[in-house]
Amino acid sequence: MTTALNNHMKLFSTVILLLCSTGVAIGQKALNDSTAEKEPIAVGELGGAASRNLIGGGLSYGYGAAVEVTPIENWLELELGVTSAFGTHLREQDIDLLFKKPWTFSPKVEFMFGVGLAYAHTNNYNTTTNSLGGEIALDFMFWPFAKHRFGWYLEPAYEYGFGENHEQSVGISAGLLIAIP
Secondary structure, three states, rough: HHHHHHHHHHHHHHHHHHHHHOOHHHHHHHHOOOOOOOOOEEEEEEEEEEEEOOOOOOEEEEEEEEEEEEOOOOOOEEEEEEEEEEEOEEEEEEEEEEEEEEEHHHHHHEEEEEEEEEEEEEOOOEEEEEEEEEEEEEEEEOOOOOOOOEEEEEEEEEEOOOOOOEEEEEEEEEEEEEEEO
16 A cells, blocks of 8 residues: 555646646737736636546535635646535545646637646535545636636646555536626
8 A cells, every 4th residue: 555655646746747848838928918918816716626536436516716816927727716616425625735737828728737636525425524635637727808707717627546446536626707907
């Protein structure tokens, strides 16, 4: 079991190293065009979420909220999010912290690759568990208006639990983006 955990930590570390060593994408030059204005302090996300447990096969649906900030322009965005999901005999609350590398493909389309930690509080058949895990997410953001005040997002994700059951799940969330000036 310790060997498996070490292998997962090596993989996790390698992904973070690769994420940090990537360069600026050619599409990021779009930030310098005339539609670029003062960046918001943060971007809020509100939307729905669905996930499937890959071990037990259970489905859950719910809602989520997150806030993204940009400490290093074109290099790093931090996302702190909470999700509540419900399924048959299941209630789960997740908190995740993702470190994302952004790429801006056009003034209206952004993409981010994120890696981070997730904490899950789960009540399944009246058995409560708390676990820590890793998460990988792809974040597609669409800004239909030039001022980037409102938009929408689509975020597929994979989560791996470090607990004794090594839960694995895939999920997707989608919803509204709101710029916080």
